[in-house]
Amino acid sequence: MIDDLMIDKYKLSFLPQEVLVGSHICYFENTEIIMTSEQIKNSATLYYLVEGHAKVTFLSQEGTMSLIQFFYPKDWIGELELNGVTTHSKQVISIGKTRCIGIPRSLVQKYLLNNVVYLQNINHYLANKVLKRTNWMIVHKSYAFKYRLATFILDDSYEDRYSEPHRLVMEYLGVSYRHLLYTYKKFEEDGLIYKLSRNKYQIDSKKLRLLYIDA
Incomplete structure (x- = not known):
């Protein structure tokens, strides 16, 4: 209950x-x-x-x-x-x-x-879901890739640990393998992430938060 x-x-x-x-x-x-x-x-x-x-x-x-x-x-x-x-x-x-x-x-x-109240809530939710997804695509494409990747890493991480296959990230963010690896390397050089092993990183969430797309 x-x-x-x-x-x-x-x-x-x-x-x-x-x-x-x-x-x-x-x-x-x-x-x-x-x-x-x-x-x-x-x-x-x-x-x-x-x-x-x-x-x-x-x-x-x-x-x-x-x-x-x-x-x-x-x-x-x-x-x-x-x-x-x-x-x-x-x-x-x-x-x-x-x-x-x-x-x-x-x-x-x-x-x-x-139930009318529930149906109104779910209809409003589904409409907003479509609008949010459309807005996400429009807004994120207007930002440089480093901002999009930083946002993705923060959304996908837990207790400052992040791990996702490169192919999955490439598909979701619409970026090439070369550009993804280049940006990871730049993030490492700037102290935003620290590579632990294959596709696994320790992140500095405070630094990444400065690049987060809050939209």
Whole structure:
């Protein structure tokens, strides 16, 4: 059950009381899978992220992984799958310690799908999701690559540790392998990151924060 303190803290008053009583807090550790497309189709829990952040990855039939986007507090996880909208094989992975409200499918179907307040909230959320993604593409392309990479590293890191395959970063940021390695090297020379091993870095978050794109 979600108590009154949590309702106030996470601003959950838009959810019906029956949903709050039957829902629960879910805790996820760093790199733990919050959900996959297959899980949400079968086990049916709708998540509302309230603390921490996560990343969404897509797994192709060839087994290669691509990063789609990041999730932050007030993001819904699994809302499309519950409505049968998407069939992509994707998973949501916690970055650091993450806390979500878990709402069982039975409560979603019984109390939310016909609830005007919830439907207004989810429609507003989905519209903003599209606008934020479009804005992200427009704004980020107007910045030099070092700012985009610094922002990505901070969003993707936990406890000042960062590790992602070069191919995934190249695809997500739309940059060449050569330019990516050059910028990593420049960051190392400037003391923004320190290479620990292959694709693994210790970062200076304070220095990187000066390059962060807050948009």
